[in-house]
Amino acid sequence: MNIKNIFSRTTLIFIFGAASSLAFAVDKIDAEDFVEEASAKSIAEVENAKLALQKSTSLDIQNFAQQMITDHSAVNIQLTSIAGQKKLDVSDEAALTTKAKKFMLEQRDGDSFDEAYTENQVEAHEDSIELFQRAAMSDDVELAKFAKQTLPKLQHHLTMAKELAAAHDKD
Template identity: 45%
Template sequence: MSIARPKGRGCVMQPPAAPPPGGSTMFRLHPIAAGIVALACGAAVAQTQLPSPSTQVSGTPDRGARVGIAEAEREFVENAAHAGHAEVRASRLALSKATNPDVKNFAQRMIDDHTQANQKLRQIAMANRIDVPSDPAFVQRAKLQLLEAADGQDFDQRYADEFGVEAHRETIGIFEKAIARVRHPQLNAFARETLPKLQEHLQMAQTLQASMQPTAAVNRGTGSTSMGPVAQVDQEDLRDAQQDVNEAVQVVQRMRITPGARRPRRARCRT
């Protein structure tokens, strides 16, 4: 499946004319997979429909601008808050669904640390009249749905991969960028204070990931496991859905529009 973006439109999901022999298309995916990609596609549409946090339709400055908050500060607050909420939600899922005790221990640590960081960021943002998100971003919600659809050891590995290693690498990048660009004293201090904890989380996640790889390789192999045929088909669907979500993520990233740029009047998302 390919994802195309015509001028002035949202993302359009275009299935191939004919599926390859034995291949997988969007029409073959489990309904959960189709819903996940539609949600990620909706994120791209939202990017084109909603005004930038730094711009209002009326032309009046937003609250952050009135108190001298720059675009770098607003961007950091938004991205850091989204990442923190996604980590907490994924870790709560892990507490209820993980089968590996080490995964549960890691998840509890993530809940404790990221909840504390989320609260501190919110306090700083509210004190400076900066809007702060209270939920994960659209694409992160899609990944959370994909995680929730997994079970057993496959869930454990996906959590360690997506919200242990990958998510912390991305979040570390957000905080390193903030240290270099954000000039607001409280926000810069928050970024510097939190970064070492994020780096520690990444090291913990990499250790957890490495300890699980031999088992995961068997469970994601050719079927020489205890999983029945139906369960194996579900795992194949989830892998297909992961690829589709990754493509949708790339679309969302390409569709981010800089402040002041002209936005399309309409956007459409079709599956």
């Protein structure tokens, strides 16, 4: 490989790396939007978990649902405290799209419910992880710290949800 070729490749790698960094910088979320969206997601997690406790007869799903209630309630308490100090509003209800998904879950029973709930949990936690990753890059130091501290728990929830989804997939 000649020097010109090496230089060209190195330049391309540098440009790609800089562009990637810029893309991540643009992908930050502001504090107000993060608090609103994160609190709505946690409320939805708790509501759906309560539904799972009522509708599912599977012990593994009930255990998971109870953990979601415990963990997401704690996250919302912590987020509400931080938001209060910053005079930011937290959501008092789940987002409209999440309400529609909950409505669809309410129409199901038995294995159909279990399968839909676990698939919903995988998607919900993937979305939450992406949101918290964006918040972890926030200029708001306290919210970035909160997001970074919460991410491992959300990632663990996603792993558990994927295991449940695989166990309850009837296709």
